[in-house]
Amino acid sequence: MSNLVIPAPNVASIPVAGSGAFPVRRVYCIGRNYAAHAVEMGHDPNREAPFFFQKNASNLDPSGRFPYPAMTSDVHHEVEMVVALKSGGVNIPRDRALDHVWGYGIGLDMTRRDLQGEAKKLGRPWEIGKAFEHSAPVGPLHPASETGHLSQGRISLQVNGTLRQDGDLNQMIWKVPEIISYLSDYFELAAGDVIMTGTPAGVGAVVTGDTMVATIEGLGSLTVEVV
Numbered sequence: 001m002s003n004l005v006i007p008a009p010n011v012a013s014i015p016v017a018g019s020g021a022f023p024v025r026r027v028y029c030i031g032r033n034y035a036a037h038a039v040e041m042g043h044d045p046n047r048e049a050p051f052f053f054q055k056n057a058s059n060l061d062p063s064g065r066f067p068y069p070a071m072t073s074d075v076h077h078e079v080e081m082v083v084a085l086k087s088g089g090v091n092i093p094r095d096r097a098l099d100h101v102w103g104y105g106i107g108l109d110m111t112r113r114d115l116q117g118e119a120k121k122l123g124r125p126w127e128i129g130k131a132f133e134h135s136a137p138v139g140p141l142h143p144a145s146e147t148g149h150l151s152q153g154r155i156s157l158q159v160n161g162t163l164r165q166d167g168d169l170n171q172m173i174w175k176v177p178e179i180i181s182y183l184s185d186y187f188e189l190a191a192g193d194v195i196m197t198g199t200p201a202g203v204g205a206v207v208t209g210d211t212m213v214a215t216i217e218g219l220g221s222l223t224v225e226v227v
Contacts, residue, residue, distance in 0.1 A: 012057035014084070014105065014194070017140040022084050022102065024057040025192030027136065029080075029109060030179055033198025034171050050174045050182050053126050055109075060194070061134045066226050068208045069132050072112040077206055078199035079157040079165050079214040081150065082107040083176055084141050088189030097177035098149050100189070105141040106214050106222040107196055108157075110134070113205070136196070139214075139222035151175065153217030155200060159210050167200025169216070174198075 013021040031051050068075065086102035109130070116129025152170040156163060174182070179195060206212065206226050215221040 009058075012060055014060060014082075014138055015062050015140045016103070017142050022141050023192050024060060024194055025190055027055040027057055027060065027194045027196065028183055028187075029053050029055060029130070029196040030174065030198045033173050033179075034167055034200045035173060050179065052183065053130055055131045055136050055196075057194075059131055059133065059136045060107075060138050061136060062138050062140070064137070064222075064224055065134075066108075066110060066137050066206075066212075066224050067134050068206075068226055069110075069112060069134070072114055074112070074114040074205055076111045076113045076203045077157060077159065077164065077212055078109040078111060078203050079155060079216075080107050080109055080196045080199050081105075081155065081169060081216055081219075082138060082141070083180075083195040083197060085180075085189060085191060085193045085195070087191050088184065088193060090184050090188050092181050092184040092189070094177045094181045097180035097184075098144075100180060101144050101149065101176070102191075103141040103143045104147055104150050104216075104219060106139040106216050106219050108137040108212065108214060108222070108224060109196055109199060110137065111203075137212075137222065137224045139220070142219055147218050149176070150216075150218055155216045156214070157202070158213045158215075159204070159206060164204055165200050165202035171200065172198060 082105040112129040157165040210226040
């Protein structure tokens with residue numbers, strides 16, 4: 001637009017496997033979506049309706065490097081499947097939700113756990129622990145036309161060759177069609193929206209010098225160095 005008073009910010013994007021890039025509008029994250037992870041965080045997965053928080057599109061980082069952030073001494077890894085939408089709307093029926101999916105990828109929801117924990121105690125929002133710079137390392141997206149719609153398959157994360165997280169996509173409490181449908185009841189979803197679908201048990205801290213390798217069956221792996 002010619003009447004902007006400062007230069008327009010760059011459009012955040014995620015690389016696409018092979019070539020191209022997927023432009024990102026919003027990033028939605030579902031919390032405690034694997035039963036074992038809910039338990040390890042001190043919650044009962046059988047009693048919770050789904051809940052969400054957001055990261056910023058600019059938090060997505062495909063560089064393979066995670067700069068250890070400021071103002072924290074306890075940063076945790078959370079491996080997640082990423083869902084990228086090609087269209088959206090409101091009140092999307094579950095049986096039509098997958099029609100809106102462009103593709104899938106691997107992401108990490110890096111969390112300043114100490115800051116998140118303090119926010120929880122005070123009844124404050126989580127953004128200070130979740131939505132900081134480089135907090136969402138992400139790998140290339142794969143078109144659903146090539147992968148199919150992923151509802152099962154191993155999801156895991158190793159740190160320095162040691163297995164930390166190990167689960168299956170079929171262990172998600174709320175499945176991808178349900179997540180999309182539920183979100184659309186509260187937000188108007190649109191092309192470019194990205195959903196991070198939750199993490200299995202085994203989250204833990206990383207330090208500078210660590211190497212994280214996240215793997216999802218059907219999507220390959222994502223290697224991220226903590227720098």
